Amino acid sequence: MRRPVRAAETLLLVAALLAGAACGSRLPESDFERRGTAQAPVGRAPVRVGIITSATSPVGGAAFTGPRDGAKAYFDRLNAHGGIGGRKVEVRTCDDGGSGVGNNDCVHRLVEEQQVVALVATSSLDYAGAARVSRAGVPDIGGQPIGPAYDTYPHLYGIYGSLAPRGGKPGWDGKLYGGTEVYRYFKREQGARTAAVVSYNQAASAAYARLVTRGLKAEGYKVVTEQVDFALPNFRAAAADLKAEGADLVFDAMDTHGNARLCEAMDDVGAKVTAKVTNVQNWTSTVGDDYKDAPRCRNALWATGSSRNYEDTDHPAVREFRAALRGKALSQWQLEGWAAAMWFTDAAKSCPSGGDVTRACVDRFMGRDEPYSARGLLVPVTFERRTEPPRTRRTCVSVARWRDGDGWVTQSGDMDDNCFVVPQLAYQP
Numbered sequence: 001m002r003r004p005v006r007a008a009e010t011l012l013l014v015a016a017l018l019a020g021a022a023c024g025s026r027l028p029e030s031d032f033e034r035r036g037t038a039q040a041p042v043g044r045a046p047v048r049v050g051i052i053t054s055a056t057s058p059v060g061g062a063a064f065t066g067p068r069d070g071a072k073a074y075f076d077r078l079n080a081h082g083g084i085g086g087r088k089v090e091v092r093t094c095d096d097g098g099s100g101v102g103n104n105d106c107v108h109r110l111v112e113e114q115q116v117v118a119l120v121a122t123s124s125l126d127y128a129g130a131a132r133v134s135r136a137g138v139p140d141i142g143g144q145p146i147g148p149a150y151d152t153y154p155h156l157y158g159i160y161g162s163l164a165p166r167g168g169k170p171g172w173d174g175k176l177y178g179g180t181e182v183y184r185y186f187k188r189e190q191g192a193r194t195a196a197v198v199s200y201n202q203a204a205s206a207a208y209a210r211l212v213t214r215g216l217k218a219e220g221y222k223v224v225t226e227q228v229d230f231a232l233p234n235f236r237a238a239a240a241d242l243k244a245e246g247a248d249l250v251f252d253a254m255d256t257h258g259n260a261r262l263c264e265a266m267d268d269v270g271a272k273v274t275a276k277v278t279n280v281q282n283w284t285s286t287v288g289d290d291y292k293d294a295p296r297c298r299n300a301l302w303a304t305g306s307s308r309n310y311e312d313t314d315h316p317a318v319r320e321f322r323a324a325l326r327g328k329a330l331s332q333w334q335l336e337g338w339a340a341a342m343w344f345t346d347a348a349k350s351c352p353s354g355g356d357v358t359r360a361c362v363d364r365f366m367g368r369d370e371p372y373s374a375r376g377l378l379v380p381v382t383f384e385r386r387t388e389p390p391r392t393r394r395t396c397v398s399v400a401r402w403r404d405g406d407g408w409v410t411q412s413g414d415m416d417d418n419c420f421v422v423p424q425l426a427y428q429p
Helices: 002-008 010-017 029-033 066-081 100-113 130-135 181-190 203-218 235-242 256-269 316-324 333-349 357-364
Strands: 047-053 090-094 116-120 140-143 155-159 175-177 192-200 222-228 249-253 277-279 303-307 393-398 398-403 407-410 417-425
Touching: 010 140, 047 066, 047 100, 066 090, 066 140, 066 203, 066 333, 100 130, 116 203, 130 155, 155 192, 181 203, 181 277, 181 333, 192 203, 192 235, 203 222, 203 249, 203 417, 222 235, 235 256, 249 256, 256 277, 316 333, 333 357
Parallel strands: 047 090, 047 116, 116 140, 140 155, 192 222, 192 249, 249 277, 277 303
Antiparallel strands: 175 417, 303 398, 393 417, 398 407
């Protein structure tokens, strides 16, 4: 089961897109089923993995590429040190264009034609080919849950874990569950009591805003809701309202551009908040440029997630990541893609010594009843198949705050100790 913010944030991407991605496939069903159970290449050939990314999606070229870039950097470093048992990892990438048709084509190309052992660090706007990946028994490791696929199908292992049965239907009877730990954190650590939720007048944006509102109310907040027109948004009016209501926190259901404009409006009207809370996708080193016209709001940006801050250079695994990405703009999604590649590598190394790295042995490692933390880069991830959803759960959260000159500064100590037992709320994916 994913953390609530991670699960719900997928609606933000849909809200940013505001256009239906194509569904289905150009290819007949039989083309996808013909070789679904074939094994990986044998002998001393490279270990072949696939990465599917919506690199040219309508959301924008850089929106989904972080996990891919982090995973490729890890495999480059691994190959420079001898690969897996002397075998290099051969990475095959595919850009699905952000559409279901394109995603099915990528699945066909990588899984059926090129016979990859596994998919790694998937980041697809429309994971239309997920059922085919599952039927082929191909482990998909460390993908970003931009939709319900990782809580629906076996052999799919999202970067944040799952407790759902994953028998072909989303979650439990079509419902997913998430906790309120982010809201609990700001209430306990920052004394927040009033929160504003700003959304577009668009279905996906409004749905996400309703979910955030429910979580905040469950934690006892007074909630102020603001909705702006997507075509002609009046951010200044929304900013003036949340200032008048004395909001301590601001959550949103908007894209990065909308966030930046809201921040500009908040600065213009003099709205001061404890935190303008954003999500892991916006946890990047480009904040200074993205929010260049809103210095006060920019320095009130906080991000929450389930992975260790890429600025935590005291941690050895973070230092390795940063050394491999030296000279590039950094993001939390890159670090999570790096962790996904590490996860696959550990799974591949579990295969019998002297034998082949197969889909089956990699999948067995992934299905272990043992948490995985990627050397401390992830809040320990688990996969179970519970018949009933939990009513409460202990969940840990990574928190960072942006500071000009310092970047993202970790808050409240180590993420593995920043934990809460919180209720789990149902929502429709």
